[in-house]
Structure formats: structure tokens, C-alpha cells
Amino acid sequence: MARVVKLGVKRPAVNPxxxxxxxxxxxxxxxxxxxxxMEPPHTFEGRMPAKFTEQAPRIVETEExxxxxxYEDTPYFQVGFMCVAGRPVEDHRVEPSRYEEVRKGCWxxxxxxxxxxxxxxxxSVNFPxxxxxxxxxxxxxxxxxxxxxxxxxxxxxxxxxxxxGSYPDRIVPLGIxxxxxxxxxxxxxxxxxxxGFTAVTLPEQPHNQxxxxxxxxxxxxxxxxxxxxxTVLNLHVGSSGFAKMPxxxxxxxxxxxxFQAMAFSSCAEWLWSGWPAKYPELKIAMSEGGIAWVAxxxxxxxxxxSRSGYGVGWPDPKISPSDCLRRNFWFCMIDDxxxxxTLPTIGVENVLFESDYPHGDGTWPDTQKVMDDLLGTLPDDxxxxxxxxxxxxxxxxxxxxxxxx
Numbered sequence: 001m002a003r004v005v006k007l008g009v010k011r012p013a014v015n016p017x018x019x020x021x022x023x024x025x026x027x028x029x030x031x032x033x034x035x036x037x038m039e040p041p042h043t044f045e046g047r048m049p050a051k052f053t054e055q056a057p058r059i060v061e062t063e064e065x066x067x068x069x070x071y072e073d074t075p076y077f078q079v080g081f082m083c084v085a086g087r088p089v090e091d092h093r094v095e096p097s098r099y100e101e102v103r104k105g106c107w108x109x110x111x112x113x114x115x116x117x118x119x120x121x122x123x124s125v126n127f128p129x130x131x132x133x134x135x136x137x138x139x140x141x142x143x144x145x146x147x148x149x150x151x152x153x154x155x156x157x158x159x160x161x162x163x164x165g166s167y168p169d170r171i172v173p174l175g176i177x178x179x180x181x182x183x184x185x186x187x188x189x190x191x192x193x194x195x196g197f198t199a200v201t202l203p204e205q206p207h208n209q210x211x212x213x214x215x216x217x218x219x220x221x222x223x224x225x226x227x228x229x230x231t232v233l234n235l236h237v238g239s240s241g242f243a244k245m246p247x248x249x250x251x252x253x254x255x256x257x258x259f260q261a262m263a264f265s266s267c268a269e270w271l272w273s274g275w276p277a278k279y280p281e282l283k284i285a286m287s288e289g290g291i292a293w294v295a296x297x298x299x300x301x302x303x304x305x306s307r308s309g310y311g312v313g314w315p316d317p318k319i320s321p322s323d324c325l326r327r328n329f330w331f332c333m334i335d336d337x338x339x340x341x342t343l344p345t346i347g348v349e350n351v352l353f354e355s356d357y358p359h360g361d362g363t364w365p366d367t368q369k370v371m372d373d374l375l376g377t378l379p380d381d382x383x384x385x386x387x388x389x390x391x392x393x394x395x396x397x398x399x400x401x402x403x404x405x
Contacts, residue, residue, distance in 0.1 A: 011064055012095065014091050025368060031122055033330075036358065139176075169400075174234060186221035
């Protein structure tokens with residue numbers, strides 16, 4: 001069992017959690033394609049091969065009272081990372097250090113459904129948290145690759161059996177995969193697809209995680225597995241780290257401001273990697289990237305193909321880059337009011353909705369109101385597409401018998 005010595009990191013002082021908000025009126029049927037979970041302490045219990053039982057990630061309490069995940073004798077201070085839902089505003093920049101300092105809906109599936117009901121959210125795609133590394137990278141960096149693969153599989157088993165399996169109509173099953181060996185990563189995607197997973201997440205810029213760039217042919221097994229199984233490849237902004245910033249820059253403020261710029265860059269890289277052109281069935285969701293930049297990307301692509309001549313390397317003469325963008329990519333919005341007029345350029349069929357529970361950008365418990373303020377004046381068929389129809393089709397997820405509006 002891993003031993004954690006005194007680390008000398010003082011626990012932050014936090015205020016008590018706020019009481020439950022009142023249940024919001026459900027004007028729209030909502031599927032959020034970007035929410036987050038905290039893995040509960042028992043995530044890996046009973047799910048690891050016998051020889052790795054003692055090496056599985058586990059929660060350990062430090063002498064200072066922090067609860068930390070420990071993996072390969074390394075502590076990870078990510079319990080409650082950015083979980084601000086239900087916490088007083090004055091604590092939003094104070095990272096919680098214990099499970100009881102965040103809403104139970106962050107890590108308990110029954111409580112999560114309760115919070116979704118309060119918010120008027122029908123279904124949710126949930127991204128992993130601290131113990132996997134953002135984008136599922138930690139286990140692929142393991143000193144022992146066999147252990148890393150076993151942890152990847154165990155996490156997916158927990159997600160499928162407990163988080164998704166408890167409420168299959170309410171949770172869209174998104175997995176992680178093994179990135180150190182794309183052949184084994186592809187096998188894991190196919191294993192999951194056979195039992196009902198419809199999504200997987202990878203770091204959006206793998207070269208920033210010490211992995212080969214997305215232009216490297218080594219990634220083809222994973223790309224092909226996603227395309228052939230209909231598994232949506234979810235690229236969450238920030239899963240490869242913050243944007244590079246000059247010395248002295250305010251890290252949080254500038255980093256958060258540049259989210260959409262990072263999504264623009266990542267999307268352009270994936271488009272020009274050639275994978276979407278080679279695999280027409282590949283489905284890519286740009287998670288938490290917003291939509292304000294998408295019309296600009298369309299314009300730029302059309303410009304370099306029609307006038308500047310800079311697009312001569314595009315691999316498929318049967319489809320333009322901008323049409324490939326609309327065929328293979330989906331874009332996720334939280335609250336982008338000035339971008340609503342660009343929906344015809346992007347394609348209303350390519351826009352998805354997200355609430356980002358329980359993070360700082362999130363709209364819980366007022367997601368219904370935010371949605372109404374953002375889209376309420378649009379035609380009903382457009383609202384239905386963005387609120388739930390596009391996501392239900394993309395992730396092959398069931399809808400309630402009666403949908404609103």
C-alpha cells in the first residue's frame with residue numbers, strides 16, 4: 001500500500017455547502033454533452049486483476065487532512081478540482097480537498113441524477129476527473145504499462161457498471177482509452193462499443209502530453225476503431241493543458257479567456273491531420289470549445305481553398321475542408337449569445353448544448369433559463385436540434401417519450 005508522508009500543504013478554509021436550490025421549470029428537454037464527474041474512492045475496488053490489487057489508485061488522507069489520489073506512489077491533489085456547483089461564490093477559487101467539501105452529485109450517481117432533475121437536464125455526457133488525468137492520460141504514462149492498461153479498463157468498467165448502468169437513460173457512456181499503445185487503445189474502444197459505450201475522450205493536442213502529434217500515422221488504429229464503431233471522439237478543451245502564456249501573465253484569467261482560441265487551433269489540427277477526410281464516418285465533438293470561432297474557421301478554410309492557394313495539400317478533392325468540417329465535427333456551446341447569428345454558417349445540425357456541471361463555467365442550477373435567454377427566439381425546430389435532437393442522434397441516446405418544446 002502506498003505511503004504518504006506529511007506534505008506540508010495547508011488545507012484551504014471553505015464555507016459550508018449551500019442548501020439545495022429550488023427545482024427549475026423544464027421548458028426544454030436538454031442533453032448536456034459536457035459535464036464532469038469525480039471518481040468515488042471505491043472506483044477501482046474489485047475491478048483490478050488480482051496481481052494489481054495493491055497497486056490500484058486509491059484515496060489516502062494526508063497528515064494535513066487532504067484526501068488525495070495516490071497512483072504509483074505519487075499523490076495527485078485533484079479531489080474536487082474546479083467543483084464549484086453548490087459552493088458559495090467566495091469559495092469558487094478555493095480548491096476543495098475532501099469529498100464532503102463538494103456536492104455529493106459530483107461523485108455519487110444517485111445524487112447526480114437528483115442534481116440533473118433540479119436543473120431540468122434529461123441526459124449528460126460526463127468527463128473523467130483527477131485520477132485519470134484530464135483526457136484519460138495518466139494511466140498511459142504509467143511506469144508499468146500493463147498496470148496502466150488494467151487501470152484504464154477498470155475505470156471504464158466502473159463507469160459502465162455504476163455511473164451509466166444505474167441510469168442508462170440519463171447518462172451517455174463516455175470512456176477513456178490507452179494512449180501509450182494505440183493498438184491496445186483501439187481494442188479497448190471496441191470492447192466498450194460492444195457493450196454500449198458511444199463516446200471516448202482523448203487529449204485534443206496529444207503532442208502537448210508527450211505523445212506523438214495527431215499527424216503521426218501511429219494513431220490510425222484508434223481513429224479507425226472510433227469510425228467503425230460509431231464511437232464519438234470527444235476532444236475537451238484544456239485536456240492537453242492551458243495555452244502557452246508569457247511570464248507574469250495571470251494564468252487562470254488568461255487561460256480561461258483563451259479556451260475558444262485553443263479549440264480553434266485543435267480543431268484545425270484534427271481537420272488537417274487528414275483523418276476526417278480518410279474516415280467519413282469519424283465523429284468528433286469539440287467539447288467546451290464554444291462556437292464563436294467556428295464561422296471564422298469556415299471562412300478561412302473557404303478562403304485558402306478558393307483564393308490564396310494555401311490549401312493545395314487537402315487530401316480529398318471530393319469534399320472541401322469546410323464541408324468536411326460540417327460532416328465530421330460537432331461544436332458545443334454553453335452561452336455564446338453573439339454567435340447565434342452564425343448558426344447558418346456553422347450548420348444548426350452541428351451545434352450541441354452543454355451545462356458544464358459542476359465547473360466554474362457551468363450554468364447549474366439555472367441552465368434552463370440560460371438556454372431560454374440564448375435560444376428562446378429561434379424557431380422551435382432549431383431549439384429542439386440544439387437542446388437535444390443533435391446530441392441524441394450523435395450519441396445514439398434515448399429521449400423521453402415527450403420532448404419539449
